[in-house]
Amino acid sequence: MRTLTHLHFRTPIPYNTASRLQEHLVSRFLAHKRSPTAIPAPPPSIITAEFHPVYTSGRRDVGAVSATQQAYLRASGRASFVEALRGGQTTFHGPGQLVAYPILDLRAHKLTPRSYVCLLEKALIATCKRYGIEAMTTENTGVWTTPDDKIAAVGVHMRRNVTSHGVGLNVSTDLWWFERIVACGLEGKRTTSFEREGVKGVGVDEVGRVFVEEVVGRLEGVEGWVRRDAEEVMEELGIGEGEGDACTTLWLEESTTPRGGDSELHLYESLPG
Template sequence: MDVLIRSFAQVDYQPCWQAMRDFTEHRDDTTADEIWVLEHPPVYTLGQAGKPEHVLNPGDIPVVRSDRGGQVTYHGPGQTVIYLLLDVRRLGIGSRAMVNAIEQSVVDYLATQGLEAVNRDDAPGVYVQGAKIASLGLRIRRKGSYHGLALNRDADATPWQRINPCGYAGQPMTSLAALGVDAARPRVEQDLVTILARRLGLKPRTAAPPRWYALPQ
């Protein structure tokens, strides 16, 4: 089964979130699955059940209440965000199995880079030596998934110190660059998307960005 891969340079969070909701609301049984690969400008997002007290000192970084699962996380330059707009019924996969597949894809990718990573039952995401390198939050509505995962390539660690990442005070964060891995964006994203699509039983096919967003000039 094909999945369309749409890559962006950088996308503001709010219009991207609205586009994901619109896509999911209007999709039908014939709609092709899509994966959006992008970066966001600096932003904190709170999940549906996110507690504002986990946002300690946002400063000039905006805070957005989102409809994904999970608590608070940070998005910004140097972080690859992958949004999965998939027909989960057509894939024949439940929400827990989908989360496991996403996490294991990141674990598999990191293994190709010589890193031993794990997931945790009590805190979705992927960890290397106790430090979190990838965060995950999903929403499934009308049988379609949206939101997804974020992998730290060479993101500035400072904004993480102004929140309790994913609701865990003092949770250390890390990145590919901090672990001595080549964090060049094109290669990281190509390799990770290939592994992710394969684990989900999908065949990636490159497509142009949709009309809702024009790439910065």
């Protein structure tokens, strides 16, 4: 049995800060897979964070968002715009939105990609229920409070069964930001949050703890978790902070690295929007 490590960023950060930590943790799993006798298997981890306000476009929108449109999104002076190397279209991330990145080896927990996504969705639904919010899955990906109101999303990347990226859950997000775009290309759908559903005064930090608890309770081979300050861990590991933000959208692809290395699985759904 393993103990999961919960790495939490206490204040909003640039996307790239969480990304650098995520990449480091993934690299440790891949190093173990290359040399299993020489390098011990790292423990499973979940990174939780809030991002600075940012609009990001995915691969379907790269080059398609004009300079005029970018200027419109930046007009408030409070949000940046980033072309991200992800699937999907344009969406928003910002304070009040919980982003959680589980970093683990699916095989160690007897999971398939599909069962893993199902586990995350169930953990999100259970997290919402702990606050009196009835949530569900629909024919569209993500977690919804009604067929037209999306409260959370799942977006994961897998390489050699090692997961990265994860979920986005709107807690107290200012939903005005989403009104400036057709978030993630979902025409006619709305974005909701804990606050819009009537649950006020709840912090992302608290919801992050609940979500981690719900995930741990569903992971085979894991008994309990410990919480650490993510910034302190980055300092200990000598990982520098970065700038920029990004999100994910639904796409499924099997590919091979240019050097003929590891196959990768991308199972992406856009973060809340």
